[in-house]
Amino acid sequence: MLNAPTYNSASLKAELNEKGWRLTPQREIILQVFQKLPEGQHLSAEDLYHELQTKGEGISLSTIYRTLKLMSRMGVLRELELAEGHKHYEINQPYPHHHHHLICVRCNKTIEFKSDTILKTGTKAAQKEGYHILDCQLTIHAVCPTCQRSLLPI
Numbered sequence: 001m002l003n004a005p006t007y008n009s010a011s012l013k014a015e016l017n018e019k020g021w022r023l024t025p026q027r028e029i030i031l032q033v034f035q036k037l038p039e040g041q042h043l044s045a046e047d048l049y050h051e052l053q054t055k056g057e058g059i060s061l062s063t064i065y066r067t068l069k070l071m072s073r074m075g076v077l078r079e080l081e082l083a084e085g086h087k088h089y090e091i092n093q094p095y096p097h098h099h100h101h102l103i104c105v106r107c108n109k110t111i112e113f114k115s116d117t118i119l120k121t122g123t124k125a126a127q128k129e130g131y132h133i134l135d136c137q138l139t140i141h142a143v144c145p146t147c148q149r150s151l152l153p154i
Helices: 009-018 025-036 045-054 061-074 116-128 145-151
Strands: 077-081 087-091 100-104 110-113 139-142
Touching: 009 025, 025 045, 025 061, 025 087, 045 061, 045 087, 061 077, 061 087
Parallel strands: 100 139
Antiparallel strands: 077 087, 100 110
């Protein structure tokens, strides 16, 4: 099973130091924002930038993009391809909080769901090939019932 570590400032600092990087104040602030997000909420880089601006944090958008990419590669954050045409991010939760997404391509309504079968299949495939799994996600793009009704002729 996927058992992503739960990151705090100390564990992120240790892993960054191991790779020769530093836990900058900007990285720590960004981690804290994601730790405080309500479950089910995702942020794009632009959303994060605006949220930090309202809190008086002067972190540039380019720093945000670099940090989000780094934290995604480390497995701290999950990078999501949602229907809006740009990436969103959320904290990578360990099993059993791991979930997948069902997205309406017309109204962008997103539903999160859990599936042990998907996670088990992904984990088994990764282990068979000798990979260390950081994340396993399925995104289903569909049309929700409301949008389906609006597509019907009158």
